[in-house]
Amino acid sequence: MSSYLLGLECRGCGRVLPAEPTSICDECYSPVEPCYDYNALRGKLTREVLQSRPRDMWRYAELLPLRREPQARLPVGGTPLIEARNLGRALGHRALYIKNDSMNYPTLSFKDRVVSVALNAALEFGYDTLACSSTGNLANAVAAQAARAGIKAVVFVPADIEDAKLTASRIYGATVIRVQGNYDAVNRLCTQISQERRWAFVNVNFRPFYAEGSKTVGYEIAEQLGWKLPGAVVVPMAGGSLIGRIRKSFSELAYLGIVEDDAREVRICGAQASGCAPIARAVETGRAEITPERPDTIARSLVIGNPADGPFAARAIRESGGSAAHATDEELIEGIRLLASTEGIFAETAGGVTVAAFQKLMAQGAIDPDQPAVLVITGNGLKTAEAVANVGGEVFLIPPKLREFDRVYAGSASQAAQEQAAQELVA
Amino acid sequence: MAITVKLGSPFRRHTGGADKITSAAPDLPALFGDLESRFPGLTKHLVGDNGEPRPFLNIYVNEEDIRFLGGKNYKFADDDEVLLIPAVAGGSN
Structure with missing residues (x-):
């Protein structure tokens, strides 16, 4: 794969910086964003070329901010x-x-896509720890993809995130830091930590790639x-x-x-x-x-x-x-x-x-x-x-007896719907 | 009265490497004035033409976003710790 990445363009002053792990312009401190040589891509990246590739997000690799072939190429994306x-x-x-x-x-979330790009950028720049501030899904994606890539993961989440999201970060072996505060406090803390440690915070210093x-x-x-x-x-x-x-x-x-x-x-x-x-x-x-x-x-x-x-x-x-x-x-x-x-x-x-x-x-x-x-x-x-937990279809608890099933089902919404449908057919 | 002002590492380009100062500024506009007198050229990146902090600058007082404390109208108290940091800035370089 050839890279078409030109660098990181400042959204404030318009300067183009070299592609490096930073999310802001070093002159005016505004956010930066990858820019590409679109003119060189015109006519090269066609429908036919794209369709000939495996059905995942990497079929659009020329439009992603990597300088080399992705080292950790998982079948992310390509969702229905x-x-x-x-x-x-x-x-x-x-x-x-x-x-x-x-x-x-x-x-199981769109965060798999952003982490995939950030992880590959982090590997290009030689980082050995992937980190993030997260409300849960991002932490899951960082933990899983770091495990697969064989690098460390440290994820920071608000103390009150859902149990499933906590479990789905821990199971991959990530270090999970629950912060007593809301997401904005977690994010501020991560911004500070990212300035002290050489970690790839996917949504802080690797944000442009992510x-x-x-x-x-x-x-x-x-x-x-x-x-x-x-x-x-x-x-x-x-x-x-x-x-x-x-x-x-x-x-x-x-x-x-x-x-x-x-x-x-x-x-x-x-x-x-x-x-x-x-x-x-x-x-x-x-x-x-x-x-x-x-x-x-x-x-x-x-x-x-x-x-x-x-x-x-x-x-x-x-x-x-x-x-x-x-x-x-x-x-x-x-x-x-x-x-x-x-x-x-x-x-x-x-x-x-x-x-x-x-x-x-x-x-x-x-x-x-x-x-x-x-x-x-x-x-x-x-x-x-x-x-x-308390929304959706009816739940019945019954002993394993036919007449018990008949009894509860007779009064159920499913039965009522069936009867109504039958009546409508007759009418 | 004195407050401690911590400057996120990206600003060190404009502060000659300083990452912490002590100031007697009573409020945010005065603090910007103080910073400009010490580090000429820094403040234009912190404050917009309208006198408001730039949208991608986060300012915290004792870990609380200053916008929840009244922003420019907030009066610093003795020993307040003020953190100025670009939003989503990071990197250990």
């Missing part, structure tokens, strides 16, 4: 895009799709739609990185001539939980700056009150003509239930937020019900099962 006819019918949309990253490899992994969600959506861009995407927002990179991925595909659609016409829509919605509120009120919040929601994977990429996310939404919405805990739980019961996809709390926010955006008329729309589901419901 499914037509969500049932959910669409329930919510009044006629061309709805789900990008289902809840089944990503190896840890964030680019998110673009592969967008490339895959376009490819799976038959090399077309959707009319709208709805994306959950925590730090605000994913949503901006999905927009960037569409622009890159359009610039390279891989898709013919105008990337500027894709409405980029963001979803947050009402208990932590600094980006959505900035969009709603038209403010450029983000006012930090103290999070209070069960959507713990989204509880970033001071989102690092918040201003960029808000700008991406505004420039695209998109919108943002936020959902209460009750609404997001209903969103999880609705997605599961219509499409058979069990999403984590962030997925419930995305479905509930989509519902609100539809009600506001922010999304065209006839243009393809994609909901990005980023995490797996089994990791936040406690959020829906």
